[in-house]
Amino acid sequence: MNKTIFDRISTIVEKFGNGKNTVFASLIGVSEANVRNYKNGVMPKADFLEKIARSFDININWLLTGEGNMLSSESEKEEKLPSVNQTYEGTPYFNVDFIGGFDIIVNDQTRNPDFYINYPPYNQEGVVWCNLTGHSMEPEISNGDIIALREVTTPIQYLPAGEIYGIVTEEYRTVKRIRLSQKEGFVRLIPSNKSEEFCEQEIPISMIIRVYAVLGSIRKFF
Structure with a gap:
């Protein structure tokens, strides 16, 4: 479960898009095809991952590596801000x-x-x-x-x-x-x-x- 970045994207789509690629795509402003491809083994682009993290308070470290919690705490969010x-x-x-x-x-x-x-x-x-x-x-x-x-x-x-x-x-x-x-x-x-x-x-x-x-x-x- 959630062993790959593609699995983790699927989990996020299930949680925030009710499992529907079209719903999730509309929430973050990307094409449904991109969501489908990134769930199915196409390496996601950096801006797609950044949109997910920013839109749903996702821990970017968890998204990239699977380590830590899926959702960021407020302190974790501060650490991820640009410097x-x-x-x-x-x-x-x-x-x-x-x-x-x-x-x-x-x-x-x-x-x-x-x-x-x-x-x-x-x-x-x-x-x-x-x-x-x-x-x-x-x-x-x-x-x-x-x-x-x-x-x-x-x-x-x-x-x-x-x-x-x-x-x-x-x-x-x-x-x-x-x-x-x-x-x-x-x-x-x-x-x-x-x-x-x-x-x-x-x-x-x-x-x-x-x-x-x-x-x-x-x-x-x-």
């Missing part, structure tokens, strides 16, 4: 916006991070934190949130559809969900915000210079 430091613990944070200036810091090997954010499970090789401006991904990611990014080299047409990515072209940077267009050679950028001012957009894949996986986000806490 900042100058001692290289965690992953680097740069006080720039992804919308503007982000390429400058990732291409400048002499630029030192402002500090490091220690917040498992985002302490991964190649991950950096920066700010997000704009409202197109609300309520999932809000204006002023800090996002964890990692560059991906897989061609965009082969990336999992429906996930959130940072897209860089020569003219702009944007954070959107993506899926392939019915037009050959194009990709569709999809905002989360359903307001009329934000709409889906199709751009040629050839325009895209870099792609970053958005692993997760946190509210600015400093």
Whole structure:
């Protein structure tokens, strides 16, 4: 019982979603397919685990390893909050916006991070934190949130559809969900915000210079 992370996710779905993948998915704002896959042996992404922990007061250590209690105490929750430091613990944070200036810091090997954010499970090789401006991904990611990014080299047409990515072209940077267009050679950028001012957009894949996986986000806490 609960020997694997997939078993533990199944237990949480049973407890908080009445055993129904669709109900649980709607509670944390992910697709039902993701919940089903993560229960059945697909390794869950960090932002999915973070959403579970934050939404249901789940002990992240229990979720990852099976050790300890499933539910966090208030003291345990405090220990799991993000912390900042100058001692290289965690992953680097740069006080720039992804919308503007982000390429400058990732291409400048002499630029030192402002500090490091220690917040498992985002302490991964190649991950950096920066700010997000704009409202197109609300309520999932809000204006002023800090996002964890990692560059991906897989061609965009082969990336999992429906996930959130940072897209860089020569003219702009944007954070959107993506899926392939019915037009050959194009990709569709999809905002989360359903307001009329934000709409889906199709751009040629050839325009895209870099792609970053958005692993997760946190509210600015400093």
